[in-house]
Amino acid sequence: MLEATPLGEGWILRTPGSTAAALPAEVPGCVHTDLMAAGVIPDPFLGRNETEVAWVGRRDWTYERDLSVPSGHEQTDLVFDGLDTVAEVMLDGRPLGRVRNMHRSHRFDVTGLSGRLTVRFVSAYAEAEAIRGKLGERPAAYAEPFQYVRKMACSFGWDWGPTLVTAGIWRPVRLEHWSTARIARVRPLVTVEEGLGRVELAVDVERTRVEAPLAVEATVGGVRARASLDGTQAVVRLEVPSPRLWWPRGYEEQPLHDVELTLLHGDEPLDVWRRRIGFRSVELDRSADAHGTGFTLVVNGERLFARGVNWIPDDVFPSRVTRARYRERLGQAADAGVDLVRVWGGGIYESEDFYDACDELGLLVWQDFPFACAAYPEEQPLRGEVEAEARENVVRLMPHPSLVLWNGNNENLWGFRDWDWEGRLAGESWGEGYYLGVLPRVVAELDPTRPYTAGSPWSGGWERHPNDPAHGTHHSWEVWNREDYAEYRANVPRFMAEFGWQAPPAYATLRRALPDEELAADSPGMLHHQKADDGNGKLRRGLERHFAFPEGDFDRWHYLTQVNQARAVATGIEHWRSHWPVCAGTVLWQLNDCWPVTSWAAIDGDGREKPLCHELRRLYADRLLTLQVREPGLVLAAVNQAAEVWAGAVRLRRMSVEGVVIGETSASVLAERRSVALVGVPRELEPAGPKEFLVADADGLRALHFPAPDREIPYPRPEFEVEIVPGGVRVTAGTLVRDLLLQADRLDPAARADRGLVTLLPGEQVTIGVRGWETPDPETARSALYCVEPSR
Missing domain, CATH: 2.60.40.10 (Immunoglobulins)
Known part of the structure; x- marks a missing residue:
């Protein structure tokens, strides 16, 4: 019977040519985590330490341990589940093989051999630069040479991630004895x-x-x-x-x-x-219709509106992501109403623990092949590595019923058309042969039970623009980069595969990451932990369209940017869900972070939920009530993704910001299963100007419509009472209280609240559950409560 001997113990780490003593190495692991454990480098997540450790990625590194191969079997194999990335494997100075792909496993026959096992890693920079010199320059969204080496692209930095180019034995290693x-x-x-x-x-x-x-x-x-x-x-x-x-x-x-x-x-x-x-069927309906070309997932014959999030590696050092951490993060997604997770192409094929958790939680997985935001050469040695990794990982992941879609790349087909690649390439290869040739052929041969799409975004063929919202998948980034989030309502894509809005992480996360800094939106550490091009400028412009900018008030800026993130995402999802079945899904950019950073994530780099994460529970619930502006006026959309008919009464109130009911009516709502029902709002109930708003209530759900940006609304000074109750904090409103938020981590870094933003009408109250707060008292609770205030 085959026997396996784990080889996780006894490793040391050296850097070639150095006289420094060897360090103990953890396997699985990476050079950075070993150097941190030994006190050689500081934590690169803290302050601006990232720049101080940049040298690590430029060095070569060697892992060593003694290896004794017992007799008694006809063959013994040395098996590495993952080597990051370019390495030579030797036993007592005898070469066993060379590797150059983080995304593959490697097996070597070591029958009858013993001695000193050495894995000598070459800097991924050196490999990438050598391949670039051989094959020629290829354009990319970032200057780092990630497209020339089969490695997790975001190791080289991204607009939300640090540049920490890793090396190491990042997945388990063992001996397998067999006869x-x-x-x-x-x-x-x-x-x-x-x-x-x-x-x-x-x-x-x-x-x-x-x-x-x-x-x-x-x-x-x-x-x-x-x-x-x-x-x-x-x-x-x-x-x-x-x-x-x-x-x-x-x-x-x-x-x-x-x-x-x-x-x-x-x-x-x-x-x-x-x-x-798991037994289930899956199809992707890409039929043409009066609206263009669809992109609808069909599971067991049921057509789905996909309630999705994009997933990035949960740590820039992925060997640190444990089974429990996968379960926690994906559990947070499931609790937020998510039913689809897209594994983004700048990361990795995740471990079995990730897909096991998705199987158990019922989270559909859209799996990108690891290509993102760059032109990728198709010549050797890359071409052979791409096909080998695809073949291995397609077969490895096939057992998982959660996996429902293979996707060729992230944004590369779009980049070729719109990012000035075509002229710069001058006929050189750039990846099209992978996305329209190698990868669909591998999937068709090995896994014909699942659909494949060439990329995201992709309209289905070169006869249309790759990012045409009427055909296939669409990415919306003009809104975040240049426009107000109200522009999300300008079109109805067939499937919104990427869109998002930034906000800083939780306060306690920032305090841990920037321990010695006086926090300000533009303080040195905050700017270092903002990787997006003009990220703070875009945050400011997005905020100023709705609020008076809180100059010099970090706490207010922190709160309002988080409100704006939740409002922006809500604007998009409510609009697109109300247009089901024309729009068949939204995939938020992004669920998670790989370190503490200002980003588009709903869960920050320390695992804390931003207000957006709580807002997703409402937006992705089976039943959603939303007020939408349509021709000729306001409509109430009752979105019903449940299996049962939604029949009930809705109460509509036109109110002043002082809390006076100006007009009121009730109406019936009937939404069939998996459908959307529209109810017209009577003209006399539509708010007239910034002093009024509309409230719709049905079956415990609420929708609000304010016709003007907050900076134009004459809000009353918010008044509310705070009391401590068993398990939480109760707030009773004396006035309109807009977007009340308890920032529980300001009470205690370990504290968590069970809800995010909530708007209260005069006389209403809410109980916010809090766990992890050891010494509750009303005044401390009040100090952690924030809400929208009148413009100054």
Whole structure:
């Protein structure tokens, strides 16, 4: 039987040519984390330390340990699940092989060998610059040479990430001892047809004895099947009658089934492969219609409005992301109503722990291949590496029912057309052959059960602009970069795959990251932790369209920028959801951060939820009430993504900001399952000018419409009472209180609130649950409460 020996212990780290003593190394890990643990470098997340450790990425590094290979098996393999990135592997000075791809595993035959195991890493900069010199310059959105090496692109920095170019043994390493044969690959095709679940397991084995008769036996759902090997391959087919279907969260349950496949020599088991699968069907409807070309996910025959977020690596040092951390972060997404997570192309193929959590939580996964925001050469040595990594990872991730879409790249097809690449390339390769050739061919061959799309954004063909909102996927960045977020309402894309608005992280996160700094919007540390081009300028201009800018008041700036982020995203999602089924999904940029930074994230780099994260719970709930401006006037949209009909009464009130009801009526609302119902607002209830607003209430849901920006609204001075109640804080409003927010981390860095922004009418009250606050008192609670105030 195959036996595995982990090799996580006993490693040391050296830098070639240095007389410094070797340091203990943690495997899996990376050079930066080892240097931090040894006190050689400071934490690059704090202050402006990032610049002080830039030298680390320019050095070569060597990992070493003793290796003893026991006898008793016909073959022993040294297996690295991940090496970051360019390295030579040697045993007692004997070369075992050279590697140049972070996204692949590597296997070396070390049968009968022992001695000093050395993994010598070359700087990823040196590799990238050498490849650029060989193949020529290619344009990119950033100056760093990330497109010339098969490595996590955002290691080289991004408009939300630090430049920390890593090296190391970033995934587990082990010895595998085996005799006769081992399982080299299992490719599971899982389908459902007419109530019958089918599992086809295509098996490849590696042999030491060619003549040995072998068989494979598989079980799933109480069904067993067996097949003999034809040389090194076999196919086992199983049929499971009436399997329980796996569904996205918010629809039905997520049953998972254990699959076990055993490689046999006679009755002797040689190797075992185990996974969990789910029975479900998935399609991507890209049909043409009167509105253009659709992009609608269909799971088990049910057409979905995808409630999505974009995922980046949760740490710039990804070896630090544990199974528990994946579960926490993805659990936060699920709690916010998310049902789709897009794994963005500037990162990595995530670990099994990520996809396991998505399987269990019912989060659909849209998986990018790792290409982003650059022209990628298609010549060797990159081309062979791209195909090898695609083949390995497509098969590795196939068992997961959560995985529903393969995507060729992020923004590269768009970049070729709009970012002045075509002329600069002058006919050189730039990646099109990957996205329209290699990758769809690999997916079609290995995983025909899932759809593939060439890129995001992509309109389906070069006869249209790649980012045409009427066709396929669309990215909206003009709004954040140049316009007011009200412009989100200017069009109805078929699928909004990227859009977002920035805000700083939580106050406690900033205090930890900038411990010695007097915080200001433009203080040195704040500017260092703002990586977007003119990011603070865009934050200011976006704020000034709605509020008087709080000059010199950091706390007010911090609160208002977070309000503006939540309001901007709400404007887009409410508009696009109200246009279902023309628009079939929104994927917020972005869910998470990889360090403490001002960014578009809903959850900051320390894992704290911004107000936006709480707002997503409302925006992505099965039922959403929203007031929209349509021709000829205001309408109430009742968005019902639930399986049941939504029938009820809605109360409409036209009010003054002083709290006086000017007009009121009730109306019936009837929204069929998975549909949107529109109810016209009577003309006499439409607010007249900035002193009035409209309130709609139905079944515990509320929608508000203020016809003017806040800076023009004559709000009363907010008055409210605060009291401590078991488990939280109760606030009772004496006036209109707009966008009340309890910043729980100002009470205690460990404290968390159970809700974000809430607007109270005079006389209304809300109880905000708080956990992690050891010494509650009303005055401290009041000091952490913020709301919109009259313009000064």
